Amino acid sequence: MPKSKEEPKGSKLSASAGGETHQVASGPDARLTTNHGVPVSDNQNSLKAGARGPSLLEDFVLREKIQHFDHERIPERIVHARGSAAHGYFELTTSLAKYTRAKVLTEVGKRTEVFTRFSTVAGGAGSVDTPRDVRGFAVKLYTVEGNWDLVGNNIPVFFIQDAIKFPDLIHAVKMEADRGYPQAASAHDTFWDFIGLMPEATHMIMWAMSDRTLPRSLRMMKGFGVNTFRLLNDKDEATFVKFHWRPKLGTQSTCWDEAVKIAGADPDYHRRDLFDAIDIGAFPEWEFGVQLLSQEEADALPFDILDATKLIPEELYPIQVVGRMVLDRNPMNFFAETEQAAFLPTNMPPGIDVSEDPLLQGRLFSYQDTQLSRLGTVNFHQIPINQAKGCPFQNMQRDGHMQMQAPAGRANYEPNSLGQAGEDGGPREDPQGGFRTAAIAADGAKVRLRAETFADHYSQARLFFRSQTEIEQAHLASALVFELSKVTFAHVRERVLANLQNVDADLAKRVADGLNVALPKASAPAVAPSEMAPSPALRIVGKYPPSLKGRAVGVLVTDGADGTVVANVKAAAEAEGASVKIVAPKIGGVKLKDGKLLAADGQLAGSPSVIFDAVALVLSEAGCAELMKESAATDFVSNAFVHLKAIGFTAEAQALLDKAGVVPDDGVIDLKAGAEAFLPPARTRQWAREPGVRVLA
Numbered sequence: 001m002p003k004s005k006e007e008p009k010g011s012k013l014s015a016s017a018g019g020e021t022h023q024v025a026s027g028p029d030a031r032l033t034t035n036h037g038v039p040v041s042d043n044q045n046s047l048k049a050g051a052r053g054p055s056l057l058e059d060f061v062l063r064e065k066i067q068h069f070d071h072e073r074i075p076e077r078i079v080h081a082r083g084s085a086a087h088g089y090f091e092l093t094t095s096l097a098k099y100t101r102a103k104v105l106t107e108v109g110k111r112t113e114v115f116t117r118f119s120t121v122a123g124g125a126g127s128v129d130t131p132r133d134v135r136g137f138a139v140k141l142y143t144v145e146g147n148w149d150l151v152g153n154n155i156p157v158f159f160i161q162d163a164i165k166f167p168d169l170i171h172a173v174k175m176e177a178d179r180g181y182p183q184a185a186s187a188h189d190t191f192w193d194f195i196g197l198m199p200e201a202t203h204m205i206m207w208a209m210s211d212r213t214l215p216r217s218l219r220m221m222k223g224f225g226v227n228t229f230r231l232l233n234d235k236d237e238a239t240f241v242k243f244h245w246r247p248k249l250g251t252q253s254t255c256w257d258e259a260v261k262i263a264g265a266d267p268d269y270h271r272r273d274l275f276d277a278i279d280i281g282a283f284p285e286w287e288f289g290v291q292l293l294s295q296e297e298a299d300a301l302p303f304d305i306l307d308a309t310k311l312i313p314e315e316l317y318p319i320q321v322v323g324r325m326v327l328d329r330n331p332m333n334f335f336a337e338t339e340q341a342a343f344l345p346t347n348m349p350p351g352i353d354v355s356e357d358p359l360l361q362g363r364l365f366s367y368q369d370t371q372l373s374r375l376g377t378v379n380f381h382q383i384p385i386n387q388a389k390g391c392p393f394q395n396m397q398r399d400g401h402m403q404m405q406a407p408a409g410r411a412n413y414e415p416n417s418l419g420q421a422g423e424d425g426g427p428r429e430d431p432q433g434g435f436r437t438a439a440i441a442a443d444g445a446k447v448r449l450r451a452e453t454f455a456d457h458y459s460q461a462r463l464f465f466r467s468q469t470e471i472e473q474a475h476l477a478s479a480l481v482f483e484l485s486k487v488t489f490a491h492v493r494e495r496v497l498a499n500l501q502n503v504d505a506d507l508a509k510r511v512a513d514g515l516n517v518a519l520p521k522a523s524a525p526a527v528a529p530s531e532m533a534p535s536p537a538l539r540i541v542g543k544y545p546p547s548l549k550g551r552a553v554g555v556l557v558t559d560g561a562d563g564t565v566v567a568n569v570k571a572a573a574e575a576e577g578a579s580v581k582i583v584a585p586k587i588g589g590v591k592l593k594d595g596k597l598l599a600a601d602g603q604l605a606g607s608p609s610v611i612f613d614a615v616a617l618v619l620s621e622a623g624c625a626e627l628m629k630e631s632a633a634t635d636f637v638s639n640a641f642v643h644l645k646a647i648g649f650t651a652e653a654q655a656l657l658d659k660a661g662v663v664p665d666d667g668v669i670d671l672k673a674g675a676e677a678f679l680p681p682a683r684t685r686q687w688a689r690e691p692g693v694r695v696l697a
Helices: 060-070 163-173 189-197 199-208 256-265 269-279 295-300 334-339 358-374 459-467 470-485 490-500 505-515 563-575 621-627 631-642 651-659 675-682 687-692
Strands: 012-015 021-024 047-049 083-092 111-120 135-143 146-153 229-232 238-247 285-293 320-329 352-354 446-448 552-557 579-584 614-618 646-649 668-670
Touching (some): 060 358, 163 358, 189 199, 238 295, 563 579, 563 614, 563 675, 614 675, 631 646, 646 651, 646 675
Parallel strands (some): 646 668
Antiparallel strands (some): 012 021, 047 446, 083 111, 229 238
């Protein structure tokens, strides 16, 4: 199409469905505007009452941007589309009555019904379960004072500080606009272009590139409220609070190569794992904990508690465990419950309140707006999964699309006096028991400004990296190498490497060497990073319980195998809480040495070792000879070895071990020593093996 003479220099013409064109200007003179052409003065900060004050409703730039973003997809969630959920209960074990009047946090022993949804962020509803991605961790508690939706992630910090940047973040990480791929992946140009230009995301990038974003199971993830909230007691005294969920099974992850192969072997790996665990009565459980700070304690911290890119090290303020959550019932209907569940950060019982965190302030608007688009009605709260169950919901709101109730009475306003027998009609506000907001002064000038206390973007990123074990540091560096190797623009890689210099010079060099590119000089930070004491609480390796509970063991068996060995391995592993699956060359099972038929839980090609935490090979000589001809058998063994899993074997399996390249170590166990000898290495990964099986940055 020839250029129009009137077309601004550097503009591009994008054709609409009707054939009309819209000029999208580019270049140094291009101005960002609203959808109605109003020039935007600041696209980095929402309008607040003072630099650290609450966001203002009058900010039409923020509202237009987020509202447009919220309505971009129908009906799938724009983010967190791929989800799995379960019902259960929350039980308080220690009262927080000193800090809050919320009954759910003061009535010890009372069980409150919950519905919890886990999700990936970047992928669509049809994507796989195991990409490198942040996981959503949303809990709906049906309290006696209304629903409380604690909507968080499996990582305690976030990419951005202000909600006005959320559409930009998600547009960058989602499929690229011109080609519609990649799906559920951050290893591409637009994401890293955005990250390199947003130093505030650096801390979150450390977490995103760590093993935390490759969870072994949804049952083995921590959960965080991410934002800072307030608790209010009977005297309306406010205390800052951070919310935490800690899995009883420990925080466990997969290897990157393993996660990729699981995606091919079982795209529903996490969904299946959660459903099956609940189905057999192995109910997932989390401890519920809080970090509590007064205003004075918060002011004394070397970072801003309202900054969602920062965490409070547990060594400074330990997590106080005050309750537990148990998930003990699967949904009856996936769509009706898991898909239609609507979580709103605005759902809070009296005694819990928000802070001025500008990310949270934007979420208070965005989630409600999103549900109006996705569920199509202002009455989405009447859908059973979203209804308040611990108490009635009653007000004068009527009608609306898909109204599912038939409210009686003549008056639909408050106050009214048209009740029966001359009584005042309908519900009224409750000044004492109703929701009250903390009386926090907000007298700053109206500004679009980021608080100076938000300007340190690297100290906590450095804290996280330097708190990891050497193993975890190597994984993180290798993840950065992989991701940046997918970036096609050299200047984008250079900008990220320049930012990494401010985190850790050795990390930046390792990544540059892994890419075989020159290491640029460090970017100029707004605030020079400071040294913080390492936080061992931020590690995973070596911290999960030394147990097989919640883990899966695969036993590969052939015709003619010794059934006694199979039975012993199965009994020993199950006694520790493991799930044991029999894998056979064919789904019909195998005939054991004593002539008995052993049923199979899975067929070899469809049950690779990547879906197990440890494997045992119980073979006959003839069976091993047959497996030597089968690449799936070699892969079963070699993948288990390179993924650092324990391998138990009978003498007849030696030839297959040799072909798969298995080198004897403490995790390769001859089962003639007894099934019990197999258990200790099966409880964990063989980290000492890793340098011999893969090259890490």
